[in-house]
Amino acid sequence: MQRPAPLEPLEGLWSQEAGLDDSAVAQRRARYGPNAILAERPTGWLEILRSTVKDPMIWFLVGTALLFLWLGDYTEAAVLAVALIPIAGMDVYLHRRTEASTEGLRARLASRARVVRNGVEREIQAADLVPGDLVIVPAGAYFPADGLILAGHALQADESTLTGEALPVRKLPLAAPPKGAADRLIDGVHWGMAGTRLLTGEARLRVALTGGDTYYGEIARLSSTTRSERTPLQAAITDLVRILLVIALVLCAALAVIRYVQGYGLVDAILSAVTLAIAALPEEFPVVFSFFLGLGVFRLAKLHALVRRAVVVENIGRVTCICTDKTGTLTEGRLLLSEVVPAGARDRAEVLAIGATASRAETADPLDEILLASGAAWDGAVEAVYPFTEDRLREVCVLRDPEGGWRVAMKGAPEMVLSLSDLAPEAREVWLHRTQTLAGSGHKVIAVAARRLAAWTGDEPEEGFDFAGLLAFSDPVRDGVAEAVAEAQGAGIRVIMITGDHARTAEAIAGELGIGGAAPRVVEGAALERRLGQPGPRFDFDVVARCTPAQKLALVEALRAEGELVAVTGDGVNDAPALRGADVGIAMGERGTRSAREVAAIVLLDDNFATLVRAVAEGRQLFTNLRLSFAYLLMLHAPLVATAALIPLMGYPLLYLPIHIVWIELIIHPTAMLVFQDLPSRHALTPGGERRLRFFSPAEWARIGLVGAVATAVILGGFVFNLGDDLDVPxxxxxxxxxxVIASAAMAAALTRLGTRAALLATVLPVVSAIAVIQIAPVAELFHLRPLHGIDWLLAAGGGALVSLSAAVLRRETGHRDP
Structure with a gap:
């Protein structure tokens, strides 16, 4: 993985073995701040207490216990007071679990570092490091910041924290410092990264990035702060919670009035209303969603997709169209000389020599670098260079021949070079046809020509050149991209390649990757612009060639207007408008400019289209898991609320007492938050993608209602039947x-398919708790229950099996329909 190195903090320090002096350290600390890779967060008991008291269940228990205490029912008050322990304990655990990713990251950070300052090696706090420091990292130690390795032998590092790759990674010293913008991208083999551990050897590291600027720090910061961002789905969930809350309050008021009218007394009426309110309170929905949102940020980061705005965790899984760059995303982003086609009696070496002579090392142009490395430029003193421009389409070099006279070398666009050459019209057509053939196979083609001058006037020669041949360059397609394109298209995601290249080159690359099938449809930017302003079919194409930034933005806006949810990739300042205008803007981490990264919602750290497809697959799986968790909450809350309201309204004694609600909440919370988020990812796309933002289709809502109705009927029937004529309430x-409880376990089993250890525990432990609470007589008495007979348990298990069967139908639909 290549990363850009900051030039300013490293300038002049490469060979400075004495390290920084105290004044330089002070200046840099004032400018860059401390090396606080992970900001300190309040994690003490006071913070945990502050988080715990936000739980309405705590206040319900306290208030109800005080009510029983006022009535003189000290046993019930004591039971509720003891019930505070597991509820508070669960809140503490979930609070710590929510912070687990941040705490886990903190454990991987170096607390101290060996640094050379003022020519003396000393040990300091890692937080005191500044960019430019010279750090010595021994075997077994963590790198304290992101830096470039200056020296070391047989170095290997464990980078599993950042990449998930368990195998050791070889590290090598960087031979020379980056000298300019063209050298900023440094291969990952030369980087020592904060949070990774050196396994073998001893490395000398020049610190380049500290604190939140490190890759580790950015992931940690995002994973710990994203949960507080408000997103469209959170707004939808807030509306849902508000509606459910209003319904619950109306039911509670109605129940209190009816119970009082029925003659059960004021205390019973209040207790009935409060119990129903707690059973109906939908506080789990926003909590579970926020938890999943933070989890999504961290999971995508492990796939090299760094999330900068939380809303993308929702949108990435719902993408229906990807507008992708070609160079560096679909291809490797590097030119290779693939063919040399000499003209006439010239050979390969002569053609390359002309191309090298017409190239300049100082331009840092990749094509010039390849030609200079491939051929031997002519000897002689360069007299003039006429550089390549978009209107000239050629570069010309004039040099004095050691043997007398002048020689001229030219390279450029084939049509321009051919027009300045002494070729017969028929021969020119032949070479233009060869150019088109090479371009049609995905090559970038240039032509070269040369001539001699007996005398030179100082002006650029513009005629009389001897055509020397063609040079064809290719940008290899990245490994795995063709498979990723096929996977995306197979899942119903439209892939559009957008490039500034020639149409034939773009068509060849698209055909090789399978974009649009075997015969991709190509439109040029100018034609696209006209088409977008006209009625009728506007999107019957797969590739946009010769596309400008304004045209790219117009395409994105038009696609969104048609209802597509669009992801756009880009790397330059000119891509910023389209990145900002997309539903999901994706900047390139290796090649991307700062402007592109700042407006993008995601930064792809490896610039790879396959990574983008994996991120979409992960987003879909995460959303599927979230929907399953919400389905579980809805299916369980429905019978809980229905029976809590219906049984008292029918004139029967209360079914649920406060202690029973505590018991059920201890099952619901950990199952919804911890079990469903842990369901394994398929890491593969399945058909899906919805333009509308919704959790469930009408048919799925109907199935959820059916499961809730079945569970309600089973619970209600069991209560009424066993109540009997003698009103045996316990x-x-x-x-x-x-x-x-068995229905709850059955729902969890059906929705998770027992795919993880947590799912198995969520199925078994509630049933074990039911057996323990009901069958152990002293415990049953505290819970106002009575031990059951074997036939009773069989009937309860039968009811749970019926609920499980209904939930399994929903799982088959919900689990396979991605968001």
Missing amino acids: HARSMAMATL
Whole structure:
């Protein structure tokens, strides 16, 4: 993985073995700040207490316990007070679990570092490092910041924290410092990264990036702060919670009035209303969603897709169209000389010599660098150079021949070079045809020509050249991109390649990758601009060639207006408008400019289209897991609220007492937050992608309602049947609670398919708790229950099996329909 090195903090320090002096350290600390890779967060008991008291269940228990205390029912008050322990304990655990990724990252950071300052090696706090420091990293130690390796032998590092790759990575010293913008991209083999550990050897590291500027720091910062961002789905969830809350309050008020009218007294009426309110309170939905959002940021980061705005975690899985750059994303972004076609009696070496002579090392042009490395330029003193421009389409070099006279070398666009050459019209047509053939196979083609001058006037020669041949260059397609394109298109995602290249070159690359099938449809930017302003079919193409930034933005806006959810890749300042205008703007981390990265929602650290497709697949899986978690909450809340309201309204004694709600909440919270997020990713796209932002289709809502209705009927029937004529409330309540708990386990089993250890525990432990609470007589008495007979458990298990069967139908639909 290549990364750009900052030039300013490293300037003049490459061979400085004495390290920084105290004044330089002070100046740099004032400018760059401390090496606080991970900002300190309040994690003490006061912060945990502040988080815990936000849970409405805590206040419900306190208030209800005080009510029983006022009534003189000290046993019930004590039971509720003891119930505070597991509820508070669960809140503490979930609070710590939410911060687990940040804390896990902190454990990988070096706390101290060996640094050379004022010519003396000393040990300091890692937070005191500044860019430019010379650090010595021994075997077994963590790199304290991001830096370039100056020296070291047989170096290997563990980078699994950043890449997920368990195998050691070889590290090599960088031979020379970066000298300019063209040298800024440094291969990952020369970097020592904060949070990674040196396994073998001893490395001398020149610190380049500290604090939040390190790759590790950016991931850690995003994973710990993203959860607080408000997103469209959070707004939708807030509306849902508000509606459910209003309904719950109306039901509670109605229940309190009815119970009081029925003659159960004021205390029973208040207790009924409060219990129903807590059962109906939908606080889990925003909490679970926020938890999944932070999890998505971290999972995508492990795929080399660094999320800069949380909303993209929602959108990435719903993408329906990807507008992708060609160079560096679909291809490797580097030119290779693939063919030399000499003209006439010239040979390969002569053609390359002319191309090298017409090239200049100081331009840092990749094509010039290849030609200078491939051929031996002519001897002689350069008298004049006429550089390549967009209007000239050629570069001409005039040099004095050691043997007398002048020699002229020219390279440039084939049509321009041929027009300045002494070729017959028929021969010119032949060479233009060869040029088109090479361009049609995905090559960048230039032509070269030369001539001699007996005398030179000082002006650029513009005629009489002897055509020497063609040079064809190619940008190899990245490994795995063709498969990624096929996967995306197979999943219903439209892929459009946008490039500034010639149409034939773009068509050849698209055909090789399978974009649009075997015969991709190509439109040039100017034609696209006219088409977007006209009625009728506007998007019957797969490739846009010769495309300007304004045209790219216009295309993105038109696609979004048609209802597509568009992801756009880009790397330059000129791509910033399209990146900002897309639903998901994706900047290139290796080649991307700062402007592109700042407006993008995601930064691809390896610039690879295959990484983008993996990120979409991960986004879809994450959203699927979230939907399954919400389905579980809805399916379980429906019978809980329905039976809590219906049974008292029917004139029967209360089914749920506060202690029962505590028990159920201890099952719901960890299952919804911890079990479904842990479901394994398929790492593959499946057909899906919806333009509308919704959790469930109408048919899925109907299925959720069906599961809730089945569970309600089973619980309600079990309670009423076992109540009998003698109103055996403890026995009936035990039967209803056993059925509800088993139904909860059945729902979790059906929705997760027991795919993980957590899913298995979420299925088994609630049933074990039900057996323990109901069958152990002293415990059952505290819970106002009575031990059940074997036939009762069989009936409860049968009810759970019926619920599980209904939920399995929903899982088959929901689990395979991606967002």
